[in-house]
Amino acid sequence: MRAEKREKTTRLGAKVRGLRRRESLSQTDLAERLGISPSYLNLIENNHRPLPAPLLIRLAQLFGVELSAFADDEDGRLMTALFEALADPLFEGQDVLSTEVRELITTSPAIARAVLTLYRSYHQARESAETLSARLFEGERQTGLDLSHVSSEEVGDLMQHHMNYFPELEQAAEDLWRDAQLKGDDVYPRLIKHLKEAHGVKVRIARSQKGETTLRRFDPDKKVLAVSELLPTRSRKMQLACQIGLLSLRSVLDRLTASPLLTTDDSRSLARAALANYFAAAVLMPYDAFLQAAQEQRYDLDVIGRRFGVGFEQVAHRVTTLRKPRAEGVPFHMIRIDVAGNISKRFSASGIPMARFSGACPRWNIFAAFSTPGMVRIQLSRMPDGAAYFCIARTVQADSHGFHAHPRIHAIGLGCPVSRARELVYSDGLDLDNPDGFVPVGVTCRLCERTDCEQRAFPSIRHPLRIDENVRGVSLYATVGAETMED
DSSP: BBBOOOOOOOHHHHHHHHHHHTTTOEEEHHHHHHHHHHHHHHHTTTSSSSHHHHHHHHHHHHHOOGGGGGSHHHHHHHHHHHHHHTTTTGGTTTTOOOOHHHHHHHHHHHHHHHHHHHHHHHHHHHHHHHHHHHHHTTTTTOOOOOOOHHHHHHHHHHHHHHHTHHHHHHHHHHHHHTTOOOGGOOOOOHHHHHHOOOOOEEEEEEETTTTOOEEEETTTTTTEEEEETTHHHHHHHHHHHHHHHHHHHHHHHHHHTTOOOOOOOHHHHHHHHHHHHHHHHHHOOOOOHHHHHHHHTTHHHHHHHHHHTTOOHHHHHHHOEEEEEEEEOOOEEEEEETTEEEEEEEEEEEOOOOOSSSSSTSSHHHHHGGGGHHHHHOEEEEOOSSSSEEEEEEEEEEEOOOTTTTOEEEEEEEEEEEEGGGGGGGTTTTTOOOOOEEEEEESOOTTTTOOOOOTTSOOTTTSOOOTTTOOOOOTTTTTOOOOOOOO
């Protein structure tokens, strides 16, 4: 696949053209409805004239869409995902132009998403086939395809579509504080009391048994919620609030999970659980108080966590949800990986693109976090398109469930545009204006334009692969200069 330099102008003209074609209108028809000349509309559609705000509002009203439909953030994410999919060796030799990808996204976004869905299914089927083959080789009798990865991807798409902000759940959390009369250190007993009084549910602490992995179990017939004794108090509060959300917000959860982004029952069930956890976090960390604490403490996650009685990862999740209009926090991206490099959570409000179908760039500081457990690592990152980000990463370890339990360790990565870095305590003492202080990073090796990277694991689709067996660079796929070596 060939790619040209990414355009940085907003392509609203193509969006207007796509909406017009969707309604089977000619330029003359649409121009007449908008009260402008066809020639002026033609200039707008070809990005030769800007789209004025009054005209933008009339277009949104005419086509029955939200103004957010003209935002390019979602298009950008879709474009990055399609580029990554087309970087698969499966498409090698197809010679797809990036301008063609952009045109597809702006004029036929539904088709672009359908292509991405097909590739995702193919990718998952390939992974499942490889897993099945390995099982058969090892003599196992397990069969069938594991579609859990597809479900988690769809739930991630839902969260990203809503920019990880759900006002209905935020309001419900505020209502719970009022109805249950929650107060500071008394949140845990008051949640127990609210479950009994509002839902007739009795909470009991379940004794741990050998091999038992269930941390929360609700019996709807007996109206009993069992919470494992292995959980510390902060985690028990989270589980209680989560169950309250599942019991009291059925209609809200039904509406949110009816999204066309969720195509299977498993995806919808997983989404309900994720949204219930979102509600629980909003209960333990109320929006306004949390935002005030974040700004006062300059996003010092450890200090904020102690104030609200939650852990580092819970605070990291919560700062990505501060998207309330006129009360927004720093726009963060977040990623969580395990020691094998598997990405289990990803979200981007900062604008940074993230890998979806292959490994992320090894230069990201999140991978180095495992070498310094518990220490916050800091990185100034610059993407191939020139965009710069300020990133932090740290490992987190789940609470121990016993001497014989294998510890679960993840690394959490958070980042924001470098223009917002001064709002974070972690940027103190850094020279944010020094270009030499930025680490060149990418999305994936296949999409990265940099050919001089010593950590390149695969050739770039943006440059033809040329290997000279008599010359060795810093990596097998790195471009080798014509300089000579002297004794």
